Amino acid sequence: MSFKIGTSGVHMGPGGALDRFGGHAADGVFFNKNVVLRMLSFLLPYRGKMALAFLLMLVSTGMVLLTPYLMKITIDQYITTRNEQGLALVAGLTAAAFLGLYFSSAGQRYLLTWVGQRVLTNLRSTLFEHLQRLSLGYHDTHFVGVTVSRVINDVAVINDLLSQGLIALISDVLVLAGIITVMVSMNWRLALLTFTAIPVMILATYLFSLRARSAFRETRSRIAALVGDLAEDISGMRVIQAFAQEKTSQQRFERVNEANRDAHINAMSLSFIFLPVIELISMMATAIVLWFGGRWVIQGDETVTLGVMVAFLAYATRFFQPIQELSRLYTTMQSAMAGGEQVLALLDTPPAVQDAPGAQEMPPIRGDITFEDVTFAYRPDREPVLHNINLQIKAGQTVALVGPTGAGKTSIANLIARFYDVSGGAVRIDGIDVRSVTQQSLRRQMGLVSQDSFLFAGTIADNIRFGRLDASQAEVEQAARLANAHEFILRQPDGYQTQIQESAVNLSAGQRQLICIARAVLANPRILILDEATANIDPMNEILIQDALRRFLHGRTAIVVAHRLSTIRDADLICVISDGKIVEQGSHSSLLAQGGLYAALSARQFVDASQ
């Protein structure tokens, strides 16, 4: 029951102001009924806990209102009348009220936070699971960083609103209504006079939020620019040093750094103006109580006692807190709405590739692949990238796809693994349309090595084992030997247990690709897709791997996308793709004899290589 006379009761240091007004970018609508209803539905499983929290909130609000009143009684009825027993009794009651306040506010706080965090955790899991179901088409068109921020940041904003915002809203309104009622009933004239500070307070807060929002938005964009500049400096450090441009890079950084510094000073200075202003307004309310109340006491007005005044002072300081909270809540609401819309939009995105209702497991694959009049566009509103592709691949064949960049080679490979669905026609494996079986059962029998050679953070062994978790160490090593990776892996500091670093400085692009090949081999696929799988491997190594792969591929079907002639020459079938069509197909020698595009492409490589 502290009367904070002379302090505003605004527990918002400059840092707090930063969090509240600058923490989340929010330029959305204040209220969106659909979003709110959907978000509330996340709370449904925890309605018991929420109801209990609400009850406790009522209790604590009551206590907050009760204590200054008890103070008034103490002064007016017991101290001035010199009633020692009464004093002890009221002091005991006040202490009891504070204890009640403690338990109810602690319980309420715990419950609300628990529910908020539980919902947050659930929502994150749901989002992650949903992301696993979305097809590659989604991942192609969305930046990884943005999606990550949906699952981490936007979800947290929703939590802010659900766990704190809604209850805070109710409790602030209740406290405000309660204080107003008590004050008016104790002395309505003094109460009305005190309330004159409210519009001033609201106006000041509103003006500040306007300015603060743009100032803090500025700080966010400045710090982002700073991070961006530095990230670029670090990734381009070798070039900077190679071109002896250290000075220019330092000067550029200093400029960005300076802009960031000034934006922060500017934004924080706003808070340093705002806080004293709020304090002054609050003090004006105190002055009103003291001056008018004091006059009436002096003039002998019976409705105003010293106790009333002391209680008024306590209420007046408490009174501004909910008003402040409500104005902050507005910002929280805005960002929660924006975040909520994004999260719900993600949750509502249907996967483009879905298992058909009643899809069967794919039986063990022999390896015949048929393209029947396949047309394919990555998005319905885009031009098709493949036109009327007809292709017969027999089990056990190695088929090379060649052609200029952008001709559609990778698209064909993608359709076999059903990363996308065809726009027209059908892709069949062993005569079964790939759309009629479950995606998991299909892909479990396929292996993929692509040019970007993605490895996960973890050990080298973990990465090789990715497609077959139960593989023994001996099997892992066998796969690595086949990919010609065993030796260099042993040379790493911890051999197979070496951690793959995020920036991958410890492995060359070629070495990463070798690990990817080992990973695909270990998964023991029936169909292996090598999409520029050896592009980063030096020719010496490539020859060694190709010999090994040839043995491995015996009895399996392989699709090879490559530019290097040496990689494709030995294929059973070579398909030349141009502008989304198969323009030639046959063996190396028959295609050369034809004297068409393939002959031209290969001649170019030879001429080029022998200048």
Place this chain on the structure above:
Amino acid sequence: MASQNSTTNQPRINFHTLATVFRCFHFLKPYLWLTVGSYLGLLTINLLKIVSPQLIRWIIDKGIGGKDLNLLTWAILGLLGLTVLKGVATFLEGRWTEVASQHVAFDARNAIQSKLTDLSFSYHDRVQAGQLLSRTIQDVDRIRFLTGRAIVRIIDSIILLIGTAVILIWMNPQLGLLSILAMPILVYRAVQFGGKVRYLAVRIQNQLALLTTRIEQNLRGARVVKAFAQEDREIARFNEANETWFDLSTQTNRIESVNLPMLDLIANIGTVAILWYGGWLVIHQQLTLGELVSFTTYLGQLVFPIRNLGSVIPAVAIASAAADRVFEILDSTSDVKDAPGAVPMPPVRGDVRFENVTFTYSKRGHVLEKINFEAPAGSVVALVGPTGSGKTTIVNLIPRFYDPTSGKITIDGQDIRNYTLHSLRNQVGIVLQETSLFATTVRANIAFGRPDASEEEVVTAAKAAQAHEFILEMPKGYDTILGEKGVNLSGGQKQRLAIARVILMDPRILILDDATSSVDTGTEFLIQQAFDQLMVGRTTFVIAHRLSTVYKADIILVLDKGKIVAQGKHGELMRTSPLYAEICERQLKPEDDAADALQRQRMEGR
């Protein structure tokens, strides 16, 4: 990652922490007067905080109690005046502290960035970009907090605590002592609580970072996850990490829910005790009502600074750990630096000699052993050998990205360590396989090594690099801004911009990697032409991936396990070096068709 290390050891205050904190305050030196000013402001604020309850007491006792309307009015005006004064002091103190500490962050970041540009390749090989970023941004921010708000809050709390204690005892010794009784308990609980929560907060932060990494990795590897049908395991792994986060958060929640209201409770119970005992004193006329009210006001003023103290002290420990990481960068020394008395390199002809050069990365075995060769000015040297044989290391030694462990490299007969790094690198041009472009205009990227180049020179360089045409096809031509890492360009286009960049520098010595395997044959042809343009008249070192390069080389160095196993021209090496013959043989296996026959004729005819 250092942030994960801190999971295991909770930041604590000890001698080392204090030494680091002390070192951080060196950053404040240039802003001494600002700092002094803000501390004076702080003192003023606290003085006013201690005075205003006295004024209220006066109003109640003398004004209202003494029925003096005049006094009442003046006292209230005084109270408002004090508030205005306090507001001004609050603003000045806040602003000056902010300005000083933002300048500290500014200086620290500049220092780090300069240091990073000075540190040689061996440093950048070791560290991770993410680490450097988080140190320069977040860790420096913690130093800023330490030298600004944190210290202000600590001083603020201490002054207020002492000031309040003194005035309470002065007003009424018995009641004063009773009120102060609650303070040590409050401070103790606040500090203890702050420590517990901070420790958990660090763990939660790390767990969240782990979650973020999991999602990011999963999304970037979406194709692999799908291709290997591992969605379910990814979900299980994510959920496990997610639940760990929830457990940690609930622990924090429990501690906070019990302790934060507890601080209020302690303060409130203290107030009740004062009310009771004070009320008794008033009844027995040993205390006035005004005094009683001001007593409770003083106590109320104390709760928030003490709460702050509880959060600031653990934050100091965290800031000190952050500062350690920052100083680690600032204290690093570059392996490669200008020798004392190094002179600028005069324009050179370009005779390059390696004399007995041996090179070892720290801890690993020799990467290069006793390398000897001579490249006369204007010659083309091709480096051939299996992966890991030391080709890249040799070329990295020429612009002194690393220094040899023993032996020396000379240009025109002079040890390159006698020259300044800057002047040496200005005459060595490099085109690497992985091209780094900057997020700025095409023009600025080409003119990167010579920012003063004229438009005409830039265009000439672009033309020579076969880049002019595709640049003109871009939306804004030479003014097109390239995305982060130049993502909106294809690999072949990036490579040609990198070539143009080097052509513009017109270096005497050239280093390049002729790999172009990820582009189609048409683009490859263009790049080859650009390379040919580039090599004319320069001493060139090529990491060779193609036969066409070795044919035209004046010297071929065949490397194996860090040694030169053979050197000479193509024709003689085919006879004398089995390794070389194997490399050439394997790359183009002879077959009975026209093109290969042609190929073989050319090879042998040379």
